[in-house]
Amino acid sequence: MSIYQNKKSLVIYFSRADENYAVGYVKKGNTEYIAEYVHDLTNADLFKVEPLIPYSKEYDKCIEEAKMRIYNAPIKNKLSDISQYEVIYIMTPIYWGTYAPELETALKDLDFKDKIIRIVTTHEGSRLGSVVEDIQNLCKSAIIVKDSLAIRGKDCINARNKIEQWI
Numbered sequence: 001m002s003i004y005q006n007k008k009s010l011v012i013y014f015s016r017a018d019e020n021y022a023v024g025y026v027k028k029g030n031t032e033y034i035a036e037y038v039h040d041l042t043n044a045d046l047f048k049v050e051p052l053i054p055y056s057k058e059y060d061k062c063i064e065e066a067k068m069r070i071y072n073a074p075i076k077n078k079l080s081d082i083s084q085y086e087v088i089y090i091m092t093p094i095y096w097g098t099y100a101p102e103l104e105t106a107l108k109d110l111d112f113k114d115k116i117i118r119i120v121t122t123h124e125g126s127r128l129g130s131v132v133e134d135i136q137n138l139c140k141s142a143i144i145v146k147d148s149l150a151i152r153g154k155d156c157i158n159a160r161n162k163i164e165q166w167i
């Protein structure tokens, strides 16, 4: 058992189903598989960040919408209190080199003092992009563990073993 596994944990993640690069039309987004594996292995609570207005089902439209949302990305529900958690797993697809813009909205006003953050990105080439730096900027008082993981989007469905080793 790892030093994190028995700590009270929360997974905050963004993931989008429908058409995507390298996987075609899918019912479940790539990152959601990873969130569920971590939930199974650690009993972490799950919080899915959902856009107020869903993205288009078509990939080409979605990437344009995501670019616009960098400046304003409202979400359906916002977390207000994470005080009961010791470890926060943050998982996001790479959108335009960093996290999905809705994730920033979700994390922005939370109190991360003394929280341990572990990061997973899913991507199709950019690996972690600038996610680690961008999350550190946003969650200034958090301790980000230096073992962030980047997983190819299309490999997520089969990444349970990888997550088990990382956890």
Ligand SMILES: Cc1cc2nc3c(=O)[nH]c(=O)nc-3n(C[C@H](O)[C@H](O)[C@H](O)COP(=O)(O)O)c2cc1C
Pocket (backbone or CB within 6 Å): 014, 015, 016, 017, 020, 021, 028, 029, 030, 031, 032, 059, 062, 063, 064, 066, 092, 093, 094, 095, 096, 097, 098, 122, 123, 124, 125, 126, 127, 152, 153, 154
């Ligand atoms: C709007 C948008 C922007 C993307 N930008 C990048 C990118 O800059 N670099 C990259 O490697 N992959 C990029 N991708 C691919 C996704 O990061 C990848 O498919 C990811 O696994 C999707 O996760 P999800 O299915 O959980 O939403 C992008 C995909 C979308 C839809």
